[in-house]
Amino acid sequence: MNNASAVKALWDLRPGEAATVTGFGDTLPVSYQGRVMEFGFQPGARVRCLLNPGFGAPRVYGISNSVFSLDREIAAAVHVAINNSVEGLA
């Protein structure tokens, strides 16, 4: 397995890409950081970018069986590490 991982923002994931949450940027208000962590966006958690509706609309991310939509303000402040072995979607 190729473990070369690159850190980027959740917002940079393309639909179908999966990554592991590594931390949060400091642009995110503390209350919202708490909220996304309660949603399951915790360091170590696997997230998948499911959809990008385009036109700057909030994007859709999946954690386990839950689906959330986050806008740029939040998703750009969630740091993730991508493993090169991208799990494609069915």
Place this chain on the structure above:
Amino acid sequence: MRRVLLLGSPNSGKSSLFNRLTGLSQRVANYPGITVDVASGPMVSLPDTELVDFPGTYSLEPISGEEAIAVSFLNEALADDNVSHVLCVADATRLEKCLHFILQVIRECQLHQKPVTILANMSDVIRDNQLHFDPIGLSEALGVQVISVSARESQGFESLVECLGVDAALNLHADRNWRETPNEILRGTAQQLAEKFSPKGDVLINSQLRLDRFFLSTALGGLAFFAIMFLFFQSIFTWSAPIMDAVESVVSGLGQAVVPLIPNKVIADFVADALFGGVGAFLVFVPQIFVLTLVIGIMEDSGYLARAALICHRPLRVFGLTGKSFIPLLSGVACAIPAIYAARSVDSPRQRMMTYLAIPLMPCSARLPVYALLIATFIPSDTALFGLIGWQGMALFAIYFFGMLVALLVTGFVSKASKNKQPEQPFVLELPPYRLPTAKPLLRNAWNRCQQFVTQAGKIILAVTMVVWVLGYFPNGGADLGQSWLGTLGHFVEPVFAPLGLDWRYGIAILTSFLAREVFVGTLGTIFGIEGSEENMLPLVDHIQASGLPLGSGIALLVFFAVALQCVSTVVILAREGSSRLALTMLVSYLVGAYLLSLLVFQIVSVLL
């Protein structure tokens, strides 16, 4: 009375469980944040126990209004000796988003010596999708009882009732102590538990994703959005027409049967003009309100509304709103009052204020009778595409669109004009799974709404039409409306409405409509009822057509009703949820704006025609 609290994450099925266990009908829908206030009622199987339904909250650190309500109520309730048990509802298929809250609740309950039980809801979905969920393992890990239930199929309720019956002290025996655990540790624990106990696999996500690929795709999704909105407005008008016709013929048939039986002429006139003419004219529009509530309910329960909120987020932001304003605004199409409450789920105070500004401009169902009446007066009822689409539906779409446009222009202008000190709040929204709407709660909700509408508005309309009738009938026994007390009063206010091409009868109807908009129809019905000959009780539309109301005045009336804030209850609730200053400012400025706009419209149309 013992009280049992029903807490849990948004959209986990608390209100559904509440309804099942109490036999009541709290509003249920597939969108996180539907319940915005606490509700309570006695349990069917334990009549001495009162169940309390809470608004959903993701954690005990609230970020929105309805969450803050849940948290402050919880703190009060935990200190209350009557509270004998806390039930924490979780969506068993999506445990990961519930566990942090569950742990927080267990901790608080242990601190306050209250027994707590976890209800893992949606066991029917677990079964149907052959997911694996281990309530016993979870129970051991948490140190409290976990019961699998399904609100949809009323499963697991025996164990639930049994556990509520057990002596509280027994329930308090906790294998694990969370009392001292700080939030950060709880978060970590929640994640570990989620990894261990959340149903594995992505069956649920994948079926949801297929639909989302369509509804959220760049081009098709936008088209679908407009198609759905278009059908929504068509449904209100075109599809409810047959029921309306039926109500109309029942009302007039009844009138024709009853009135001749009354010996006293004055009473007979009163029954014909005020009751059948005034109240009857308004009853005809109740089916539309039923269809409207039903269609909004279907959209909510299917899960589509959350997608619509997402699609609308960017466009709405241009106007100082957020995607989360979409649901309050759409509810505003039914009625401004629940919409103002629904705005609690908008987390940013500034955007909530903008949402308040927009809500009373949404074309609410109280305007519907007025719109419908005027549209039926001027637009032919032809349909196309096998009756699916009609000109009247299109006209309604246009006037609804106008109201929304004004709403956006107002919020856009105000948000540009007022300096924003704080940064914009970010947007996070859980997308609930698509679900087939369940007919029974939807129909019940629509029925309740109509009942409310008839009883609340009906009372006002009855009172107003009675007063209007007395003023219009005397002193000359209905012989000459122009010389009646009402006529005298009308001629006094006529100068205000004359620039809109409206005579005093419409002036009086507008004045009475400041109590509630639908009163307009009742008042006109009564006035024309007195004026019309006794033998033929014509539908109000025919009366108006015969009165020669010019098209320009018709459109001016539509514009006036679209903009003016003619609803006492809305003003009161705005003052309570927002501030008195806000309510007063909106009342005055929307009134002045409505008058000036309709004046402009009338003048333009008069010049063109």
